[in-house]
Structure formats: structure tokens, C-alpha cells
Amino acid sequence: MQQSPLAPLTKKTLSDIARESLSRYIGQMLNAGQTKLPSEVELARILSVSRTTIRRALTDLEGKGTIMRIHGKGTFINPNLNQMKLDxxxxxxxxxxxxxxxxxxxxxxxxxxxxxxxxxxxxxxxxxxxxxxxxxxxxxxxxxxxxxxxxxxxxxxxxxxxxxxxxxxxxxxxxxxxxxxxxxxxxxxxxxxxxxxxxxxxxxxxxxxxxxxxxxxxxxxxxxxxxxxxxxxxxxxxxxxxxxxxxxxxxxx
Amino acid sequence: MQQSPLAPLTKKTLSDIARESLSRYIGQMLNAGQTKLPSEVELARILSVSRTTIRRALTDLEGKGTIMRIHGKGTFINPNLNQMKLDxxxxxxxxxxxxxxxxxxxxxxxxxxxxxxxxxxxxxxxxxxxxxxxxxxxxxxxxxxxxxxxxxxxxxxxxxxxxxxxxxxxxxxxxxxxxxxxxxxxxxxxxxxxxxxxxxxxxxxxxxxxxxxxxxxxxxxxxxxxxxxxxxxxxxxxxxxxxxxxxxxxxxx
DNA sequence: AAGTGGTCTAGACCACGTC
DNA sequence: ACGTGGTCTAGACCACTTG
Incomplete structure (x- = not known):
């Protein structure tokens, strides 16, 4: 009855990869004291993906409380991120x-x-x-x-x-x-x-x-x-x- | 200092409207004892919107616990919907x-x-x-x-x-x-x-x-x-x- | 093979905020 | 006027399920 112990079948989507990349980037930004992320079109260009994919990654991060998006202004790191421990x-x-x-x-x-x-x-x-x-x-x-x-x-x-x-x-x-x-x-x-x-x-x-x-x-x-x-x-x-x-x-x- | 008491500025997106329409439809389905929704392309055709818009509406309903989507099979009304009172x-x-x-x-x-x-x-x-x-x-x-x-x-x-x-x-x-x-x-x-x-x-x-x-x-x-x-x-x-x-x-x- | 949901793209237009 | 995020479209391809 036991299944193969190998390979938990990791299957990442492009937006998953983008999200992880953004997470790392945000960690560096925090260390550098920055709070404003590049614009969505800019991020899409940098990561060579469509804006839709970037937006999906950003939406995930927003849901986790990592970032906040403000219409017309930009995307920002949640200033209370350190307090946001568990969701x-x-x-x-x-x-x-x-x-x-x-x-x-x-x-x-x-x-x-x-x-x-x-x-x-x-x-x-x-x-x-x-x-x-x-x-x-x-x-x-x-x-x-x-x-x-x-x-x-x-x-x-x-x-x-x-x-x-x-x-x-x-x-x-x-x-x-x-x-x-x-x-x-x-x-x-x-x-x-x-x-x-x-x-x-x-x-x-x-x-x-x-x-x-x-x-x-x-x-x-x-x-x-x-x-x-x-x-x-x-x-x-x-x-x-x-x-x-x-x-x-x-x-x- | 008081603002105009008029118009709470309702501004609905297409997917909001689609979601509400789907909600009503789901209510009728429940009364009729049905559990499986039409496919996404079918819904898009019926409501005359793109599949993306339908998917956004369905994603909202899925988040609220109204429906469940199963890859390869279809979209179904959550059988425990009556117990899902508050989110x-x-x-x-x-x-x-x-x-x-x-x-x-x-x-x-x-x-x-x-x-x-x-x-x-x-x-x-x-x-x-x-x-x-x-x-x-x-x-x-x-x-x-x-x-x-x-x-x-x-x-x-x-x-x-x-x-x-x-x-x-x-x-x-x-x-x-x-x-x-x-x-x-x-x-x-x-x-x-x-x-x-x-x-x-x-x-x-x-x-x-x-x-x-x-x-x-x-x-x-x-x-x-x-x-x-x-x-x-x-x-x-x-x-x-x-x-x-x-x-x-x-x-x- | 056919049907379904999941992901991704490129592009358009809109709404909000700033200058 | 310009840059930003928010919405929507049409279409493509992939992954899963069923017959």
C-alpha cells in the first residue's frame, strides 16, 4: 500500500517562481531600508514574464500580508511585516x-x-x-x-x-x-x-x-x-x- | 465636515456582477437539487464575458466556500454550503x-x-x-x-x-x-x-x-x-x- | 479523444494619484 | 500629462479526468 517515498511531485508555476523571487528581493529591500517596489510593468520586464503573471505573484504576497498595493501610487512592503507572523x-x-x-x-x-x-x-x-x-x-x-x-x-x-x-x-x-x-x-x-x-x-x-x-x-x-x-x-x-x-x-x- | 449622505459610490466590476449572477443561479440549482455548474467556457458564452472574468468570479465564490473546483472534472456547489455560515x-x-x-x-x-x-x-x-x-x-x-x-x-x-x-x-x-x-x-x-x-x-x-x-x-x-x-x-x-x-x-x- | 479546469501571454482600456 | 495599479479580452497551451 505504501507509495514510492521519492519525489513529492513538486510542480511550480511561473507565478510561484516569480513570487519566491519577489520574496527574496523584498528581503534585500528591507535590509536596504527600501519600501517601494518597482512597478508591475517594470517587474514583468525584469523577470521576463507577462504582467498577469507578476500580478498573480503580487496578489499572493498581498494576501499573505507581505506587501500592500495602492492604486495610482505603487506597491509597497507592509511596514508591519515583522509583526505579521502567522496567517x-x-x-x-x-x-x-x-x-x-x-x-x-x-x-x-x-x-x-x-x-x-x-x-x-x-x-x-x-x-x-x-x-x-x-x-x-x-x-x-x-x-x-x-x-x-x-x-x-x-x-x-x-x-x-x-x-x-x-x-x-x-x-x-x-x-x-x-x-x-x-x-x-x-x-x-x-x-x-x-x-x-x-x-x-x-x-x-x-x-x-x-x-x-x-x-x-x-x-x-x-x-x-x-x-x-x-x-x-x-x-x-x-x-x-x-x-x-x-x-x-x-x-x- | 460632514460628507454628502448620498451615493455610497457603488462601483461594480464585471466579475462582481458575474459573481452575483452566479450566486443567484447557484441558489436556483440548490432548489432543483443540482450540484454541477456548467463549464467555464459555457458560462462565459452564456454571460457574454471572457473566460477570465468568469474565472475571477468563480475564484471569489471558491474563496467564500460556495463552490469547489475539481481539475478535469468540473465546478461543483459545496455540499456543506448550508454549514458555511461566516467567514x-x-x-x-x-x-x-x-x-x-x-x-x-x-x-x-x-x-x-x-x-x-x-x-x-x-x-x-x-x-x-x-x-x-x-x-x-x-x-x-x-x-x-x-x-x-x-x-x-x-x-x-x-x-x-x-x-x-x-x-x-x-x-x-x-x-x-x-x-x-x-x-x-x-x-x-x-x-x-x-x-x-x-x-x-x-x-x-x-x-x-x-x-x-x-x-x-x-x-x-x-x-x-x-x-x-x-x-x-x-x-x-x-x-x-x-x-x-x-x-x-x-x-x- | 474529448471535456474540464489551470496557467500564461500580449494588448487594450480604465481609475486613481501626483505633478 | 504621466505613471501606477485594476479590469477585461481573445487566444493559446497544459494537466487532469473520463469514456
Whole structure:
């Protein structure tokens, strides 16, 4: 069932390459104390691509909060860039999240339990009654202090999870799913709620791992490219360590 | 100082119109039990626009979670559309937010206080020492139960706020700022954190208005089109009433 | 092979800001 | 008047899915 461990099939578009090139350029500009980027036509000429491609790259960077475009004036580096640490939209990779927040990341598998799927989980995953799921509890550390708790719910039928060691299960769930079940997840649907700090104790054998009075919760359903639900995840963030930031355009009426 | 109350300057692009038309069409499809949209070239032909314009409209709808596109197969209505109530990216209008959550919205001004700006507020707003701000506390109701608390911080110099009644101040801060200060805000920078339920009591005269053990906090800085900070807002959400949802694409490595 | 969405191009025109 | 970003077009080719 295992796929080839080779080649995660990197396939970059021209605008991806342009975006990365622009990112590097912006880093140099910051060091040089500059704030205004060349015009779009100028960038297109320099990089030898069409203006459309440049605009796509710039739109991506704008969405990430790296730059700001002002109609009639130009494109500028976001002056608050240093404060813009994490955006929700690329918040899947907890290791990067913790590192970008300025801490040294770590992870440990707390427990793995095969259990009956709840009615809501059955509905989310399209399971039948009596179907079982593997609940995988992981805690992530920032500078060796627990900062987030993540629970993944995999359908038991996806793979024979017992054969995998804790070390393997510490990887990202996407990678596990792709590597061992041969399924590639391409999107998720995530709900944002909160909870009191004591809610996670049930998952940590009564131990108050995340010592804070409130938690940010992201509840996600992950889908493959056929829009079939693959697995669930529920993550509790201590927002003392992990602060998400975003740039929002205000819709004019 | 007051601007003309006429004409909020609606200016729709072709893709905006196409998006709205598609939205209505999708509503009809849902009633008819259909899930697959016509192809992009077909839609472009029907609406007499270029495929680029259609794709822009579809990309907007995809970002809002209305539709899902599958390469090689087609464009489909998101089967979970009914559950996708609120997205963070259009979360400025609390009245709509509450209504979309299935409640009847209401609002009340709790208090308005002129006070010294804190060092952080001065930094965010580019104020000088000793500059004062107006702190405007508002509570929003869902079916007459308090569900969110919003505090706006306006620089005192923007307008003579004392001349405005509580009823006027119940409007959206953008509208206030545009109407009375003649400034149009075009974007914000927002940080997401959480707090225990008792944190808001300081703003509500000791009364526990939002009765819950944890709160979602959005801290925003609003900017005009010159990227100048205009005002701040801090909003506490009771996530029992207001649940945000989002669709995220997973970056392939 | 046919149909679908994804990317890219070259060029046009518009709207906004500055001089 | 000029430079900038914003929108739109028509057409080409590519990548994925299905028959």
C-alpha cells in the first residue's frame, strides 16, 4: 500500500517562481531600508514574464500580508511585516508555525486510541455505524513548553495503524495519509471556536498541559481532490504562544 | 465636515456582477437539487464575458466556500454550503454576522470614554504622547442575548464626538469615520487571540454580559488607502453564537 | 479523444494619484 | 500629462479526468 517515498511531485508555476523571487528581493529591500517596489510593468520586464503573471505573484504576497498595493501610487512592503507572523491560511504546518513564532518546536505523541466514531464524526467522514476511528493525540512544544494540542481522527479502514511507531506518527497527517494510504488531501473546511483552558485535560490524562485560561480551537475536515472527506483534526492553541494575524480588505458597499 | 449622505459610490466590476449572477443561479440549482455548474467556457458564452472574468468570479465564490473546483472534472456547489455560515474575511459587519448565524441582531452603546492613549495604542495609531482617544464600548445581541462586545478606539482629533448621539454611534465605525471624518478605510490588520470569559467584565461595569468561559478576540488596526492607521477595534466573540468557518487550500510541498 | 479546469501571454482600456 | 495599479479580452497551451 505504501507509495514510492521519492519525489513529492513538486510542480511550480511561473507565478510561484516569480513570487519566491519577489520574496527574496523584498528581503534585500528591507535590509536596504527600501519600501517601494518597482512597478508591475517594470517587474514583468525584469523577470521576463507577462504582467498577469507578476500580478498573480503580487496578489499572493498581498494576501499573505507581505506587501500592500495602492492604486495610482505603487506597491509597497507592509511596514508591519515583522509583526505579521502567522496567517491562518497556511496554518497546517505546526512546526513552521511555532518556529515563525520565535520558538524551538517539538512534538510528542501522547496517545493513540482506536474507538467508536461519534455520530458527528460519522457524518463528517461518511462512515457507517460501528465504524471505528484512530484518535491520535499529539502535543507540540515551543521551547519545550506545551503550546498546542492536536487530535487527528483517521478512519480505521485507511491503514493498519498499529504497524506504525510513534515516531512515524509524529509526522504531519497529510504526509502520513499520502505515504501510507496513498491519498492526497487538497483542502480543508475549518471552524473556529474557543474553550476554557481546562477542556483539554480530558485528552491529556488529566494533566493540565496547556496552562492557560482559554484556548483557540480549529476543527477541520480534510478532503481529497474528489471532495471526499479523509480525516478530521481538532487543534487547541494556547494564544500566548501562537498568535494568528491576517490582512482583510474592507468591502465597499 | 460632514460628507454628502448620498451615493455610497457603488462601483461594480464585471466579475462582481458575474459573481452575483452566479450566486443567484447557484441558489436556483440548490432548489432543483443540482450540484454541477456548467463549464467555464459555457458560462462565459452564456454571460457574454471572457473566460477570465468568469474565472475571477468563480475564484471569489471558491474563496467564500460556495463552490469547489475539481481539475478535469468540473465546478461543483459545496455540499456543506448550508454549514458555511461566516467567514472571517467579511467579518466586519456584525449585524450581518449575527443574522447569518440565525439570530435577530441588536446593538447598544454601553459607554463612551475619552481617555489617554496607551503606549501600544499610540504606536498603532501614530499618536503623540498626551494624545487622547475616544473609547466606544458597544454590545451586540443575538435574539436579545449578548453575543459580542466591541470596543472602538478613535483618535480624539478625528471629530468632535461629543456632538453625536448614542444612536448615531451605533453605526459601523467605517461609516462613522467616512461620514464625519471624511476618511475611507480600505483594509485592516487583525490579530486573533482568546481570553477567559471574565476578561470583558472590566468593560461592562462589572456585569458579566457575555456569559461563557472563553472568548475569541479580534484586534484590528484599520487603514485608509494611504496606509495610514485610522482607528482600532477590539472585539470579543462568544463562539457559542458566532462561529467562523473557512476553506483552506493545502499547499503542496 | 474529448471535456474540464489551470496557467500564461500580449494588448487594450480604465481609475486613481501626483505633478 | 504621466505613471501606477485594476479590469477585461481573445487566444493559446497544459494537466487532469473520463469514456
Amino acid at each position: 491562518l491560511y497556511t496554518g497546517h504546518d505546526y512546526y513552521q508555525l511555532i518556529r515563525k513564532s520565535g520558538f524551538e518546536p517539538g512534538v510528542k505523541v501522547l496517545s493513540r486510541v482506536v474507538q467508536e466514531a461519534s455520530p458527528l464524526q460519522r457524518s463528517d467522514l461518511g462512515l457507517k455505524e460501528d465504524d471505528q476511528i484512530l484518535a491520535l493525540n499529539k502535543v507540540y512544544y515551543a521551547d519545550e513548553k506545551p503550546c498546542l494540542l492536536c487530535i487527528n481522527y483517521f478512519p480505521q479502514t485507511l491503514y493498519d495503524w498499529d504497524t506504525l511507531s510513534d515516531e512515524v506518527l509524529e509526522a504531519f497527517p497529510f504526509e502520513l495519509i499520502q505515504e501510507y494510504a496513498g491519498i492526497r488531501c487538497v483542502r480543508d473546511s475549518t471552524e473556529i471556536t474557543t474553550a476554557g483552558g481546562n477542556e483539554v485535560m480530558a485528552y491529556t490524562m488529566g494533566e493540565d498541559l496547556l496552562q492557560c485560561d482559554s484556548l483557540l480551537i480549529l476543527d477541520s475536515i480534510y478532503y481529497d481532490n474528489n471532495n471526499t472527506p479523509v480525516f478530521l483534526s481538532k487543534t487547541y492553541f494556547n494564544t500566548d504562544y501562537i498568535k494568528f494575524t491576517m490582512i482583510r480588505a474592507i468591502e465597499q458597499i | 472571517l474575511y467579511t467579518g466586519h459587519d456584525y449585524y450581518q454576522l449575527i443574522r447569518k448565524s440565525g439570530f435577530e441582531p441588536g446593538v447598544k452603546v454601553l459607554s463612551r470614554v475619552v481617555q489617554e492613549a496607551s503606549p501600544l495604542q499610540r504606536s498603532d495609531l501614530g499618536l503623540k504622547e498626551d494624545d487622547q482617544i475616544l473609547a466606544l464600548n458597544k454590545v451586540y445581541y443575538a435574539d436579545e442575548k449578548p453575543c459580542l462586545l466591541c470596543i472602538n478606539y478613535f483618535p480624539q482629533t478625528l471629530y468632535d464626538w461629543d456632538t453625536l448621539s448614542d444612536e448615531v454611534l451605533e453605526a459601523f465605525p467605517f461609516e462613522l469615520i467616512q461620514e464625519y471624518a471624511g476618511i475611507r478605510c480600505v483594509r485592516d490588520s487583525t490579530e486573533i487571540t482568546t481570553a477567559g470569559g471574565n476578561e470583558v467584565m472590566a468593560y461592562t461595569m462589572g456585569e458579566d454580559l457575555l456569559q461563557c468561559d472563553s472568548l475569541l478576540i479580534l484586534d484590528s488596526i484599520y487603514y485608509d488607502n494611504n496606509n495610514t492607521p485610522v482607528f482600532l477595534s477590539k472585539t470579543y466573540f462568544n463562539t457559542d453564537y458566532i462561529k467562523f468557518t473557512m476553506i483552506r487550500a493545502i499547499e503542496q510541498i
